[in-house]
Amino acid sequence: MSLSDELYRETILDHYHNPRNQGTLEGDKVLSVEGVNPLCGDELVLYLKVENDKVVDLAIKSRGCSINTASCSMMTEAVKGQSLAQVEEMIETFKNMMMKPEVQDIPEEFEDLEALQGVKKYPVRIKCALLPWNTLIEGLRCAESRASGSTEGPKTVSTE
Amino acid sequence: MLVCRQMEALDTAKIRQDFPVLQRMINGKRLVYLDNAATSQKPKQVIDAISNYYSNYNANIHRGIHTLSEEATEAFEAVRPKLASFIGAADAREIIFTRNATEAINLVAQSWGRQNIKEGDEIILSPMEHHSNLVPWQMLAKEKNARLVFLKLTEDGLLDIESLKEALNPKSKIIAVTQMSNVLGSIVPLEEVCALAKSNGTLVLVDGAQGVPHIAIDVKKTGMDFLVFSMHKMCGPTGVGVLWGKAELLEAMPPVMGGGDMISMVWRDRYTPNQIPWKFEAGTPNIADVIASGVAIDYLNSIGMDRIRAHEIELTDYALKRFSELKDVTVYGPKDPALKGGVISFNLKGLHPHDVGQVVNEDAVAIRVGHHCCQPLMRDLDLMGTARASFYIYTEKSEIDLLIDSLINVQKVLGHVAL
Numbered sequence: 001m002s003l004s005d006e007l008y009r010e011t012i013l014d015h016y017h018n019p020r021n022q023g024t025l026e027g028d029k030v031l032s033v034e035g036v037n038p039l040c041g042d043e044l045v046l047y048l049k050v051e052n053d054k055v056v057d058l059a060i061k062s063r064g065c066s067i068n069t070a071s072c073s074m075m076t077e078a079v080k081g082q083s084l085a086q087v088e089e090m091i092e093t094f095k096n097m098m099m100k101p102e103v104q105d106i107p108e109e110f111e112d113l114e115a116l117q118g119v120k121k122y123p124v125r126i127k128c129a130l131l132p133w134n135t136l137i138e139g140l141r142c143a144e145s146r147a148s149g150s151t152e153g154p155k156t157v158s159t160e
Numbered sequence: 161m162l163v164c165r166q167m168e169a170l171d172t173a174k175i176r177q178d179f180p181v182l183q184r185m186i187n188g189k190r191l192v193y194l195d196n197a198a199t200s201q202k203p204k205q206v207i208d209a210i211s212n213y214y215s216n217y218n219a220n221i222h223r224g225i226h227t228l229s230e231e232a233t234e235a236f237e238a239v240r241p242k243l244a245s246f247i248g249a250a251d252a253r254e255i256i257f258t259r260n261a262t263e264a265i266n267l268v269a270q271s272w273g274r275q276n277i278k279e280g281d282e283i284i285l286s287p288m289e290h291h292s293n294l295v296p297w298q299m300l301a302k303e304k305n306a307r308l309v310f311l312k313l314t315e316d317g318l319l320d321i322e323s324l325k326e327a328l329n330p331k332s333k334i335i336a337v338t339q340m341s342n343v344l345g346s347i348v349p350l351e352e353v354c355a356l357a358k359s360n361g362t363l364v365l366v367d368g369a370q371g372v373p374h375i376a377i378d379v380k381k382t383g384m385d386f387l388v389f390s391m392h393k394m395c396g397p398t399g400v401g402v403l404w405g406k407a408e409l410l411e412a413m414p415p416v417m418g419g420g421d422m423i424s425m426v427w428r429d430r431y432t433p434n435q436i437p438w439k440f441e442a443g444t445p446n447i448a449d450v451i452a453s454g455v456a457i458d459y460l461n462s463i464g465m466d467r468i469r470a471h472e473i474e475l476t477d478y479a480l481k482r483f484s485e486l487k488d489v490t491v492y493g494p495k496d497p498a499l500k501g502g503v504i505s506f507n508l509k510g511l512h513p514h515d516v517g518q519v520v521n522e523d524a525v526a527i528r529v530g531h532h533c534c535q536p537l538m539r540d541l542d543l544m545g546t547a548r549a550s551f552y553i554y555t556e557k558s559e560i561d562l563l564i565d566s567l568i569n570v571q572k573v574l575g576h577v578a579l
């Protein structure tokens with residue numbers, strides 16, 4: 001099997017061609033965070049709504065490569081409706097999966113996300129996959145500080 | 161009797177034997193190297209020159225009185241006149257070695273620029289400059305409260321000369337322009353630019369990083385004031401850039417870096433600078449790679465710059481034809497090979513250039529993808545980036561065919577997606 005087949009496995013292409021939760025969210029409870037990957041030109045805006053320690057809704061407006069678009073799509077599917085604790089665990093698991101050589105115990109809800117592991121061999125492209133997740137981390141940090149009364153806005157997340 | 165001699169075409173098969181890396185297999189396939197605008201491959205003559213220097217006469221240059229040092233100094237300094245005649249300069253003292261073209265531009269901006277640019281002055285640039293020929297001027301303009309003025313491009317991506325006529329005024333101090341765009345391939349009509357500049361009392365710095373490796377240049381005939389280029393894009397090693405400047409300009413310019421070699425006399429509290437070119441070459445230079453750069457120049461001369469240009473026009477013509485047969489592809493820049501270097505920037509509809517680059521790599525086809533260090537131009541064109549194939553002396557038409565086949569495969573693997 002050629003590497004390109006592996007990298008562009010059907011799951012990735014499916015999410016690339018039909019990205020889930022693409023778009024924007026509105027309302028004063030919605031936080032938006034920008035993420036950019038200057039190397040690749042990937043750009044995204046994450047819209048996040050956190051209530052009662054839960055990610056009740058999120059959407060991403062993105063323009064990027066297949067890996068980036070697919071990662072955005074898969075992430076929104078995995079995270080939507082989950083508690084903050086669960087989301088944090090997922091972030092941890094995903095990062096480990098992408099950064100560490102051998103990963104066992106990939107949870108069931110990672111079925112699609114697992115396909116992104118094919119990217120591991122291409123260091124420049126790991127960033128494409130990680131961008132939505134790093135943007136989510138900034139979004140969650142901001143949601144938390146907002147809940148505790150701060151008015152500080154989110155910073156743009158960059159891979160560089 | 162008139163003897164008509166046709167220019168002989170390049171023997172690419174023979175040339176390819178000089179480049180060991182072209183034998184490389186990647187994913188079980190023979191390398192198809194189409195990333196020459198980023199850096200060229202090196203012939204074994206150049207590689208051998210480096211190892212010969214270290215094996216046989218490695219020594220620091222200048223001031224040494226032992227044999228090795230004399231040999232090294234002689235070999236090093238012999239490269240200057242060789243480079244001077246390669247670009248049509250009369251005086252070898254006008255050749256200054258830097259690390260790369262970027263450092264050469266910074267040298268001019270920091271030395272000539274700081275001395276001559278004042279508040280309100282204007283620095284004219286084209287909109288297709290590499291970051292290397294943009295950021296150093298931004299830094300200078302910020303420091304001096306000067307203004308950057310951008311020329312326009314025509315529909316085809318050629319420099320709009322009318323916009324230069326409009327831009328020139330008594331405040332225009334320097335035009336910094338590329339000889340050839342590394343994205344669009346557009347060739348800038350330097351003689352016209354220099355003539356207009358001269359009549360306005362404006363200097364011209366030419367970024368020859370893309371042009372000098374592919375097109376014969378004559379600095380005197382063209383009438384520019386500074387020329388910069390990088391040896392690594394023209395069969396030479398990395399780590400050697402060249403600044404050529406008119407002697408009277410260089411002599412009036414202050415040194416930028418202090419240290420050994422750039423001085424004449426030193427006291428506890430002061431120094432007197434060395435003559436040009438050494439005034440601008442502080443510290444031990446890249447001896448081995450400068451010597452090998454001389455071998456690269458010999459190599460290019462042995463082929464002949466006119467034949468190289470003719471070969472690349474033919475390849476570009478062929479590539480444009482083959483690309484026009486592809487579905488859902490956009491090729492950027494001029495479509496006339498006579499006005500364009502061997503650079504094809506393109507996008508496949510609905511596909512991100514990084515995905516395209518990754519999949520053709522499976523076929524051992526090496527192209528570059530992204531913004532090519534021209535983010536402002538990408539923004540003007542409203543693009544995330546492009547894929548770019550670029551040619552050189554060893555590129556064959558069959559390699560362009562392999563690229564096209566591979567691109568058809570990309571469209572199969574990634575599917576057509578509407579943007």
Ligand SMILES: Cc1ncc(COP(=O)(O)O)c(C=O)c1O
Nearest residue numbers: 260261262290292342369370390
């Ligand atoms: C037009 C142009 N200018 C300048 C440069 C910078 O060359 P270097 O990185 O060798 O300094 C490049 C290299 O890509 C280029 O294409």
